[in-house]
Amino acid sequence: xxxxxxxxxxxxxxxxxxxxxxxxxxxxxxxxxxxxxxxxxxxxxxxxxxxxxxxxxxxxxxxxxxxxxxxxxxxxxxxxxxxxxxxxxxxxxxxxxxxxxxxxxxxxxxxxxxxxxxxxxxxxxxxxxxxxxxxxxxxxxxxxxxxxxxxxxxxxxxxxxxxxxxxxxxxxxxxxxxxxxxxxxxxxxxxxxxxxxxxxxxxxxxxxxxxxxxxxxxxxxxxxxxxxxxxxxxxxxxxxxxxxxxxxxxxxxxxxxxxxxxxxxxxxxxxxxxxxxxxxxxxxxxxxxxxxxxxxxxxxxxxxxxxxxxxxxxxxxxxxxxxxxxxxxxxxxxxxxxxxxxxxxxxxxxxxxxxxxxxxxxxxxx
Numbered sequence: 105x106x107x108x109x110x111x112x113x114x115x116x117x118x119x120x121x122x123x124x125x126x127x128x129x130x131x132x133x134x135x136x137x138x139x140x141x142x143x144x145x146x147x148x149x150x151x152x153x154x155x156x157x158x159x160x161x162x163x164x165x166x167x168x169x170x171x172x173x174x175x176x177x178x179x180x181x182x183x184x185x186x187x188x189x190x191x192x193x194x195x196x197x198x199x200x201x202x203x204x205x206x207x208x209x210x211x212x213x214x215x216x217x218x219x220x221x222x223x224x225x226x227x228x229x230x231x232x233x234x235x236x237x238x239x240x241x242x243x244x245x246x247x248x249x250x251x252x253x254x255x256x257x258x259x260x261x262x263x264x265x266x267x268x269x270x271x272x273x274x275x276x277x278x279x280x281x282x283x284x285x286x287x288x289x290x291x292x293x294x295x296x297x298x299x300x301x302x303x304x305x306x307x308x309x310x311x312x313x314x315x316x317x318x319x320x321x322x323x324x325x326x327x328x329x330x331x332x333x334x335x336x337x338x339x340x341x342x343x344x345x346x347x348x349x350x351x352x353x354x355x356x357x358x359x360x361x362x363x364x365x366x367x368x369x370x371x372x373x374x375x376x377x378x379x380x381x382x383x384x385x386x387x388x389x390x391x392x393x394x395x396x397x398x399x400x401x402x403x404x405x406x407x408x409x410x411x412x413x414x415x416x417x418x419x420x421x422x423x424x425x426x427x428x429x430x431x432x433x434x435x436x437x438x439x440x441x442x443x444x445x446x447x448x449x450x451x452x453x454x455x456x457x458x459x460x461x462x463x464x465x466x467x468x469x470x
């Protein structure tokens with residue numbers, strides 16, 4: 105009987121290598137090490153750039169002091185911290201509380217600034233102090249200029265001394281300031297659009313002049329022309345450079361509401377050869393009779409001032425009602441804003457229409 109052949113045995117399979125299981129972890133470790141080296145390099149570069157900038161500022165007569173400086177934020181941020189910040193130059197000086205500046209490693213042109221009080225500043229004879237519960241700024245830079253800058257403060261209060269015989273105390277609930285390059289005009293005219301909103305302003309010194317103690321709300325939308333002429337030199341030098349460059353301020357809106365008193369203005373301002381503001385503002389106001397009467401009463405006496413205010417108010421109301429009748433619409437409510445004569449600033453004087461505002465002289469700004 106023939107025997108069947110014995111089949112040849114198949115070779116044993118080779119064991120699978122486990123190196124592939126560790127490859128993701130190895131790559132991750134390499135990435136972490138590379139990122140860490142890169143972050144510390146950026147940190148060292150930031151510190152070196154800051155030291156070089158401080159040296160240049162010192163050579164230009166501007167001294168900055170960042171107390172207890174530290175740079176942290178690993179792994180994704182660069183955080184510069186100062187326990188206090190001080191600045192001084194020939195014409196001014198100021199001090200701040202803790203300051204923190206933060207940028208993301210992957211977005212180095214966008215930064216956030218958190219500033220703590222108190223704030224103390226000295227500019228010539230002027231001395232001011234302020235505190236707040238929070239103050240945050242942000243900046244979005246670009247290769248040629250910037251995209252936007254903002255500042256937001258809550259519960260700011262303080263005092264300014266040296267502007268008159270009495271200190272000027274103030275406090276606000278909320279403040280926002282925003283700036284951006286004017287589309288189509290930044291490259292050619294150096295124009296920057298600005299917007300300011302302040303709510304809950306209390307200014308005791310102005311209460312008597314405005315006739316009530318209600319908190320005020322302020323809104324300003326303006327374009328600063330030739331803003332790129334402004335630098336970091338002394339106030340007098342920078343303002344004069346701006347004036348010589350043809351700088352001006354175009355007010356699209358200035359709105360002030362204080363109780364039942366409301367005022368709106370728009371126009372254009374610049375500086376004259378004597379460094380005083382000049383220009384013209386078109387005004388609209390509510391409570392115009394009392395406002396004009398109070399202003400003119402300082403020149404002609406309370407009785408005549410009240411009469412002038414009443415006549416101006418009646419004239420404006422008559423014009424408004426006539427315009428409404430010609431347009432075939434109902435006259436606006438009594439509390440609507442009424443057009444005032446233009447406010448002109450010229451030769452250091454204020455003129456409300458043909459009437460000079462008494463006891464007011466515009467001093468040179470520098």
